[in-house]
Amino acid sequence: xxxxxxxxxxxxxxxxxxxxxxxxxxxxxxxxxxxxxxxxxxxxxxxxxxxxxxxxxxxxxxxxxxxxxxxxxxxxxxxxxxxxxxxxxxxxxxxxxxxxxxxxxxxxxxxxxxxxxxxxxxxxxxxxxxxxxxxxxxxxxxxxxxxxxxxxxxxxxxxxxxxxxxxxxxxxxxxxxxxxxxxxxxxxxxxxxxxxxxxxxxxxxxxxxxxxxxxxxxxxxxxxxxxxxxx
Numbered sequence: 001x002x003x004x005x006x007x008x009x010x011x012x013x014x015x016x017x018x019x020x021x022x023x024x025x026x027x028x029x030x031x032x033x034x035x036x037x038x039x040x041x042x043x044x045x046x047x048x049x050x051x052x053x054x055x056x057x058x059x060x061x062x063x064x065x066x067x068x069x070x071x072x073x074x075x076x077x078x079x080x081x082x083x084x085x086x087x088x089x090x091x092x093x094x095x096x097x098x099x100x101x102x103x104x105x106x107x108x109x110x111x112x113x114x115x116x117x118x119x120x121x122x123x124x125x126x127x128x129x130x131x132x133x134x135x136x137x138x139x140x141x142x143x144x145x146x147x148x149x150x151x152x153x154x155x156x157x158x159x160x161x162x163x164x165x166x167x168x169x170x171x172x173x174x175x176x177x178x179x180x181x182x183x184x185x186x187x188x189x190x191x192x193x194x195x196x197x198x199x200x201x202x203x204x205x206x207x208x209x210x211x212x213x214x215x216x217x218x219x220x221x222x223x224x225x226x227x228x229x230x231x
Contacts (some may be wrong), residue, residue, distance in 0.1 A: 001028055001074040001076065001109050001110070001113060002073065002075070002076040002080070002108070002109070002110045002111070003072075003079050003080065003109070003110070003111045003112075003113065003120065003231075004068065004069075004072050004077075004079075004082065004105070004110060004112045004113070005023060005079060005080065005081050005082065005092075005113050005115060006082045006084060006092075006113065006114045006115065007019050007023065007081070007082060007083050007084055007115045008009070008084035008088070008089065008092075008114060008115065008116060009054050009116050009117035009118055009119065009124065009127065009144075010083075010087065010088075010119070010127045010131075010151075011086065011119075011123050011124055011127055011179070012069070012085075012086035012087070013119075013120045014117050014118055014124060014146055014148065015038070015117050015119075015144075015146040015147075015148050016083065016084060016085075016086070016117045016145075016177070017045035017046075017083055018164075018175075018183075019117050019144055019146070019175065020036075020045060020046055020077075020081060020083035021045055021046065021049050021050065021192070022114075022175075022193065022219075022222055022226075023081055023195060023226070024036060024046060024049075024050045024053060024054075024081060024197045025050075025192060025193040025219070026051075026057065026083070026222075027079060028194070028225075029194070031055060033075075033077060033079070033080060034053065034078055034080065034081050034222045035046060035053065035054075035069075035071050035075065035077040035078050035079075035080050035081070036050060036053045036054030036055070036082075036083070036224040037054065037055055037056075037057040037067070037068055037080070037081070037082045037083070037084065038056055038057060038083050039056075039057045039058070039084050039085050039088055040056070040083065040085035041056075041058075041085070043135050044056065044083070045058040045082065045083060046081070046083045047188055049190060050192060051193050052220055054081075054083075055067075056195065057082065057160060059084075059085070059088045059092060060089045060091045062095055062098075062099070063094070063100075065095045067098070068082060069099075069104065069105070070079060070108075070110075071102060072105075072110050073108055073110070075078070077103050078170040083178045089131075092186070093134060093195060094195055095105055100119055102139070111140060112139060112140060113139075113140045113141070113142055113231060114135075114139045114140065114141050114142070115142045115143075115144055115166040116128055116131060116142065116143050116144065117144045117146055118143065118144065118145060118153075118156070119146055119148050119149050119150070120145075120147075120150035120152060120153045120154070120155065120156070121149070121155065121173055122148055122155050123201070124156070125155050125156050125159050125161050128143070128156075128161055128165065129161045129164070132161070132164055132168065136168065137169075139168075140169070140170075141165055141168060141170035141171070142158060142170065142171045142172070142173065142229060142231070143170055143172045143177070144173055145172065145173070145174045145175065146175045147174065147175060147176050148177055148187065150163075162223045171229045171230075171231070173228065173229055174225060174227065175222055176218060176221055176222070178214070178218045179211075179213070181211075181212055182196075182207065182211050182214055182215060184205050185206075186207070186215075188205055189203050189205060189206070189219045191207075193219060196212065197211070197215045197216045197217045197219065199212070
């Protein structure tokens with residue numbers, strides 16, 4: 001069955017692109033064929049870090065978005081990975097509504113998962129609540145609790161929004177925070193996560209032995225979280 005994975009969350013700076021890159025690396029490491037689409041016009045992470053697997057997608061162009069569904073229909077053996085830039089929810093939702101995307105996906109047997117990446121703040125909780133109100137049970141949800149700023153998600157836990165999502169059979173995973181200096185080096189060198197955990201003798205700012213080990217530990221934990229979702 002074809003599967004479309006939308007990596008979103010609307011709020012900027014919550015780690016959507018990191019999750020998209022993580023899923024891309026997971027699929028590569030597990031020999032899962034996939035196609036990537038990058039909607040960020042200026043800082044496309046999939047295009048930068050996984051260029052061999054990704055194509056640009058223009059979020060406010062229906063023909064460009066149509067290519068996502070076409071790819072899922074024509075390549076059912078491949079996962080479709082879509083990295084949604086911040087502030088792209090409205091045009092995406094408009095395309096979904098105007099084009100009857102969810103109805104067509106159901107007709108074609110295409111599963112659509114929305115990976116809602118969120119930090120521990122109230123804005124993320126409010127945006128998730130709006131997402132649930134808009135699509136209800138029509139979407140499959142994965143709540144990605146990114147420990148970017150805090151290990152605790154008390155606002156989400158006591159808001160009632162998480163329970164609302166779970167009522168729609170949402171799945172939940174935790175993404176640990178990767179040490180800031182390590183992530184900075186990864187970004188400065190435009191490393192894929194595979195490159196980050198392997199020795200680089202050419203870059204002057206290459207990751208050291210323990211930094212590469214931290215990447216491996218972080219990836220192993222993230223992979224276990226992904227596998228626990230059963231998707």
